[in-house]
Amino acid sequence: xxxxxxDLVNVVKRFGDHAAVxxxxxxxxxxxxxxxxxxxxxxxxxxxxxxxGFEQPDAGSIAIGGADIARLPPYRRDIGLVFQDxxxxxxxxxxxxxxxxxxxxxxxxxxxxxxxxxxLRLTRLEGLDERRPMALSGGQQQxxxxxxxxxxxxKLLLLDEPLSNLDAKLRETLxxxxxxxxxxxxTTTLVVTHDQTEAIGxxxxxxxxxxxxxxxxxxxxEIYQEPATRFVAEFIGQSIWFSGHLRQGTERAEFVADxxxxxPVAAPANVRTGSGLSIRPEHVHLPPRPDDVIRIPASVTNVxxxxxxxxxxxxxESGRVIRIPIRSDDRVIPVAGANVELGVSxxxxxxxxxx
Amino acid sequence: xTHMPPSASTALDWTASAxxxxxxxxxxxxxILPVVVSVVLSFDDRQFLGPFxxxxxxxxxxxxxxxxxxxxxxxxxxxxxxxxSTVISTVAGACAAYVIASGRWRGRDTVELxxxxxxxxxxxVIGFSxxxxxxxxxxFDPFTRLIMGHVVITIPFTVRATLASLVGIRRSLVEAAxxxxxxPWRAFLDVTLPLARTGIVAGALMAFVLSFDEVAxxxxxxxxxTQTLPIALVAEMRANLNLTVAAVSTVxxxxxxxxxxxxxxxxxxxxxxxxxxxxx
Numbered sequence: 001x002x003x004x005x006x007d008l009v010n011v012v013k014r015f016g017d018h019a020a021v022x023x024x025x026x027x028x029x030x031x032x033x034x035x036x037x038x039x040x041x042x043x044x045x046x047x048x049x050x051x052x053g054f055e056q057p058d059a060g061s062i063a064i065g066g067a068d069i070a071r072l073p074p075y076r077r078d079i080g081l082v083f084q085d086x087x088x089x090x091x092x093x094x095x096x097x098x099x100x101x102x103x104x105x106x107x108x109x110x111x112x113x114x115x116x117x118x119x120l121r122l123t124r125l126e127g128l129d130e131r132r133p134m135a136l137s138g139g140q141q142q143x144x145x146x147x148x149x150x151x152x153x154x155k156l157l158l159l160d161e162p163l164s165n166l167d168a169k170l171r172e173t174l175x176x177x178x179x180x181x182x183x184x185x186x187t188t189t190l191v192v193t194h195d196q197t198e199a200i201g202x203x204x205x206x207x208x209x210x211x212x213x214x215x216x217x218x219x220x221x222e223i224y225q226e227p228a229t230r231f232v233a234e235f236i237g238q239s240i241w242f243s244g245h246l247r248q249g250t251e252r253a254e255f256v257a258d259x260x261x262x263x264p265v266a267a268p269a270n271v272r273t274g275s276g277l278s279i280r281p282e283h284v285h286l287p288p289r290p291d292d293v294i295r296i297p298a299s300v301t302n303v304x305x306x307x308x309x310x311x312x313x314x315x316x317e318s319g320r321v322i323r324i325p326i327r328s329d330d331r332v333i334p335v336a337g338a339n340v341e342l343g344v345s346x347x348x349x350x351x352x353x354x355x
Numbered sequence: 356x357t358h359m360p361p362s363a364s365t366a367l368d369w370t371a372s373a374x375x376x377x378x379x380x381x382x383x384x385x386x387i388l389p390v391v392v393s394v395v396l397s398f399d400d401r402q403f404l405g406p407f408x409x410x411x412x413x414x415x416x417x418x419x420x421x422x423x424x425x426x427x428x429x430x431x432x433x434x435x436x437x438x439x440s441t442v443i444s445t446v447a448g449a450c451a452a453y454v455i456a457s458g459r460w461r462g463r464d465t466v467e468l469x470x471x472x473x474x475x476x477x478x479x480v481i482g483f484s485x486x487x488x489x490x491x492x493x494x495f496d497p498f499t500r501l502i503m504g505h506v507v508i509t510i511p512f513t514v515r516a517t518l519a520s521l522v523g524i525r526r527s528l529v530e531a532a533x534x535x536x537x538x539p540w541r542a543f544l545d546v547t548l549p550l551a552r553t554g555i556v557a558g559a560l561m562a563f564v565l566s567f568d569e570v571a572x573x574x575x576x577x578x579x580x581t582q583t584l585p586i587a588l589v590a591e592m593r594a595n596l597n598l599t600v601a602a603v604s605t606v607x608x609x610x611x612x613x614x615x616x617x618x619x620x621x622x623x624x625x626x627x628x629x630x631x632x633x634x635x
Binding site: 052053054073074075076077078079080081083084085087088089090100101104105148149152 | 528
């Protein structure tokens with residue numbers, strides 16, 4: 001497979017006074033699947049359009065396989081693009097849709113037939129080649145769009161919110177199916193999405209985008225365990241956030257939260273400067289475990305029962321209420337009004353930049 | 356409506372539906388009856404406009420129609436004029452609509468309004484203005500003047516119809532073609548044009564019928580030697596009212612209906628093929 005890497009370096013795109021993409025840098029290795037994840041308005045769609053060539057960057061460089069493509073028009077970039085609405089040509093059959101890009105390239109009819117057959121098999125669309133797009137289900141339409149984009153043997157595949165147009169029930173099945181196809185094909189892929197499940201399910205690595213910049217790149221696990229900023233900590237998974245400051249001693253450091261608790265922080269080597277501390281709710285233990293050095297007094301305001309899991313609402317001394325999930329095994333379940341102690345192990349506390 | 360007992364709401368539904376059917380039937384009668392009367396009269400054997408229905412039938416008025424060169428010449432002028440002005444108006448209108456639909460630029464709404472404005476100006480005013488303008492630019496050939504006038508009055512329809520179909524074409528469709536390797540002009544030919552075809556053809560159809568039937572503007576722009584069929588009809592009616600007028604009207608209506616029928620079949624077919632084009 002001719003899969004080349006994609007490199008964005010300090011890409012800027014302004015619309016009037018507003019910088020939609022504000023110095024974004026990202027490197028995708030050949031054959032890798034990366035999800036560009038972020039809330040709406042973070043600049044991810046603009047980034048996709050810049051890579052596809054529908055927008056021109058104001059600064060920075062975009063390179064595929066080491067060659068700068070910023071000056072190439074979109075029809076010479078050899079990028080397969082799957083649109084959010086699939087954008088299948090409604091007046092053409094499935095076969096003609098898939099052939100369209102090959103026709104533009106003057107690929108011989110025999111080769112077109114061979115490649116189309118291969119793609120129809122891969123996307124499980126055999127026998128549907130003479131149908132029109134409107135006669136297909138949403139999932140089939142999506143696979144036609146994918147087959148059409150792959151037919152040109154692109155150097156890079158771009159997927160724009162690939163699952164957002166589908167029924168919620170189907171989404172999971174189709175995500176797995178899509179991931180399997182992408183793995184088989186092996187083309188370098190950039191998936192733009194606002195849905196973290198989609199990003200985690202499809203991509204090898206996730207690039208988190210906020211306010212026009214890429215704030216962190218890593219595997220889902222890395223990002224979850226070591227969030228770089230408060231935005232990341234709160235966008236991926238749940239986070240209990242304490243604003244405060246770091247008090248650095250000679251042997252150990254302490255994080256002093258503005259609303260009371262003081263957290264001894266594991267080892268000075270691990271400590272980064274930052275103005276906040278993030279704890280994942282599942283790392284707060286109720287009751288505390290023996291090695292939970294950090295103890296936070298709280299009172300239970302409410303308990304919600306969800307079968308295997310319970311959510312305990314705890315009011316801290318500052319008056320803030322946090323949600324702690326606990327397993328509903330045979331332990332003693334706290335009741336509303338009870339005064340309890342929450343336990344946290346120092347190595348579960350992450351000092352993170354507040355953004 | 357939920358508070359009403361079912362029988363009451365059913366009665367109401369029934370009454371509403373009956374009134375609706377009655378109005379529909381009445382409208383159809385009003386639309387069709389005068390034409391039917393004129394068609395029947397065109398076969399009347401009597402010399403005068405007698406009471407309806409006629410007692411005896413003949414083709415004498417059709418013979419009289421064929422014997423009168425004013426009518427035949429008029430028919431030929433009308434057909435030539437309608438074809439030429441439809442072609443010009445459709446091409447120009449479709450191009451204008453494409454530019455108007457291609458994004459938000461300054462003055463876009465003004466330009467659109469300008470193209471649609473002939474709809475709102477009285478045709479008599481347009482007729483007189485074109486006459487003045489034509490002589491100002493030294494155009495004295497009546498047929499050229501007629502084409503100018505007919506393009507002006509038909510262009511709002513071709514622009515409007517094309518715009519309506521262009522608006523339904525999502526930007527991503529054109530971008531998809533481009534991302535697959537088609538230069539913008541190719542994407543236009545392969546995607547935009549086929550998807551806008553219904554609108555373009557509908558506009559052309561309206562332009563043709565409008566031009567073919569037009570009286571007021573043509574009245575100003577024709578002369579004694581170049582008359583359209585409707586003008587010849589009006590002139591003949593003033594000079595000597597007899598039932599040749601009914602025969603000509605019948606031929607006239609038949610030609611219009613035939614053209615509409617054929618064009619509609621073309622558009623209708625297209626609609627079947629493109630089911631859901633503008634919805635998906």
